Amino acid sequence: MSGDDNLRGYRGFTRKKLEEAGVKIWSVVRVINPDATYEGILLPRSELGDENHVVLKLKTGYNIGVRIKEETVIKEIGYSPGHYALPEKKVEFKPGMPLVTLIGTGGTVASRLDYRTGAVIPAFTPQELFSAVPELEDICNLETVSLFEIFSEDMKPECWVQIAERVAKEINKGADGVIVAHGTDTMHFTSAALSFMLKDLSVPVVLVGSQRSSDRPSSDAAINLISSAIVASRSDIAEVVVCMHGSSNDDYNLIHRGTRVRKMHTSRRDAFRTLGDIPLGLVANGTIRMLRDDYRRRSGHRNVTVDHKIDPRVVLLYTYPGMQPDLIEHVVEAGYHGIVLAGTGLGHCPKTIIPQIEGAIKEGVAVAMTSQCLYGFVGMNVYERGRDLLKIGVIPCGNMLPETAYVKLIYVLGHTKDANEVREMMTSNMCGEITSRELYNAYTILQGGLENL
């Protein structure tokens, strides 16, 4: 959402028509279609709108979408600039209420429709957020930090370090909980990274985002934010968690451990799932309900540190039938230090690439095996292929998710290049990324809804 685009949200054919007519946002326009004529203020649109409509605020105060066709005529008849700002609530520090710091990393955390102009206004400062999501005011004192503006898909290992360092700083300064607002695409990579990097956590660190842009009526942004604020301020969890919708309704949010969560749907609000395990808890009706008790507890200390040593020269490769050895050869030649394979089944790969994997390991490249099934443990002692891979030095990753293993190998290789130490660290559970067993209902039951918990 660029603020200086004077046709914000319009694109394609409709944008061309508007440009030809020489109009801009806040122009008072007349739109003449063969069957009807409309007059009103041209409103900015969300990025998510289609290409075939303009949105007008009529004199009656209603906003409508008008279809633009080849034969539509658009004329400017005036200009009525909108007041593009949220009414800011005056924020007073509420003594006795916990302090939560919200760290923005990119994208819109929340937003609100200006009913007068129809404009969608991003909200980020505490004042704006309290105004956009008034429920927050009864939950916590809020501070906000805009760390950077990066699309989730452009996050890099170096960004994880920056976020971790800022989180630690805010906690050590006094925050009773930290919310990291993050795009959803790679949120689970970042939550895994923060899990490994943040040491001696004493308060909750909650990653949150929204699957539907915060200017859409179906947005999950407000409820995700409220639930995250509840977890950050009131829960006794001192871990990195993801807090997102648990169902496609607005009835509850799940609290996922940062190393066992994965985005499993492109668009649904309940896209995030804990895989092969049970979520830590949920938030429903403003109340936290823990589903398990094997989590690190909140404490009063302010000595959180960041272990920021990383080596990002790692690739994540899924295997497939017909996979050729040149990919592995290239990775070695290009000087990567680690390969996380997402193999098939119990941790297998085509035999055609085994000599190259062996070569990579001999060159000092760490090769770790996860399963592209996503659910279940690798079992590399079961079949010949798995045993062959173990024999040449492939590291079996238990039931670690491929994405988490990728993040962990980056972290581990930042600490040691010694093959035995890498193996020892990769196969030892650090923060819930490898569980000792998979609960029976972690595959089936916890997909359904609240009634199954």
Add this chain to the structure above:
Amino acid sequence: MSGDDNLRGYRGFTRKKLEEAGVKIWSVVRVINPDATYEGILLPRSELGDENHVVLKLKTGYNIGVRIKEETVIKEIGYSPGHYALPEKKVEFKPGMPLVTLIGTGGTVASRLDYRTGAVIPAFTPQELFSAVPELEDICNLETVSLFEIFSEDMKPECWVQIAERVAKEINKGADGVIVAHGTDTMHFTSAALSFMLKDLSVPVVLVGSQRSSDRPSSDAAINLISSAIVASRSDIAEVVVCMHGSSNDDYNLIHRGTRVRKMHTSRRDAFRTLGDIPLGLVANGTIRMLRDDYRRRSGHRNVTVDHKIDPRVVLLYTYPGMQPDLIEHVVEAGYHGIVLAGTGLGHCPKTIIPQIEGAIKEGVAVAMTSQCLYGFVGMNVYERGRDLLKIGVIPCGNMLPETAYVKLIYVLGHTKDANEVREMMTSNMCGEITSRELYNAYTILQGGLENL
């Protein structure tokens, strides 16, 4: 399972002890532990056994496992070779009963314990199968074909063609249904490939395997085989399907469309799931229950053909934060013709690799986008990144699974290298690989069990 290993199934420490003692399978041995001594015939073990026990058939007829320790002494006191063959049932052609051809591609289809010797005997010929799984005899006439012996993880696009051609041949010769016995690791790749290659199918083609080796008590092999035979012989489906356990009990098997199924668990019997859609049907208590009616129907013709034109120079790459452009560059330099990306979220990738993707497309490489979320549609018009990727020519694959898209691109590039034709074929639904919408309960409900259907 190699038949000429005279310590079949033994490995590690125990194997070493047995070798040192100079004993072999069928030796009559005395095993002396500090606390007890046992005498019996040394039995072959399944590949799945642990490293710490030998299995003896005692004089009483019972088989027991005896723990081997450092201090254990093993002595040979005789030899009693087992009769290593299944009693074969005489098979007579049953007029009026459908004819099913089972095509073996590798691994053990079924097996049976020889209670006299304790040996696990693979069953493959109709006689052996009827003997191992007697229920089959009441379902169909059976013919078996051993096409090749390839581990599922070693399947290649060329194997898919061979399987398809044999399936067509068997149908055109008169089979009323075909079962393809296949390892589970890459079964969903093969089912997708057969779906694209087999044209004008007139009978069911059912892929089946087992998640637990057929010599284990918890094996799903027999029930999967019975259910597949029911589908192959009695169903009115003329499509390629996967028929595997629907729950971790033995209560029902699901019938998955070949292009929408994925192995989602490393070890559970109900590892296969239809993603983003509802399975075609199920088999419970010997009865088929269809769950939908939008499938191709059985017909009498014998003119099934194989469209075997493929181009296997395709890679499947998952994207991740920190992904470097050299991987894409390498793929172009190495002369691949197609790249299927499993991007994040709605079909995004890091901006760092976009110039290389654009370069690849300019070089004539087809680049198709799926989502690593696995559930849901790519939506590349929603955000800037998606639109940028569309602009440079990336092909959006709807809700096609990454694995199915990989197989499809191999098939499509076998037919045309013309960018527009490739795009047209990739974005058009051929056999259920792209659906028009995702049913609401295709993400949640169908995970639970029969009661949710």
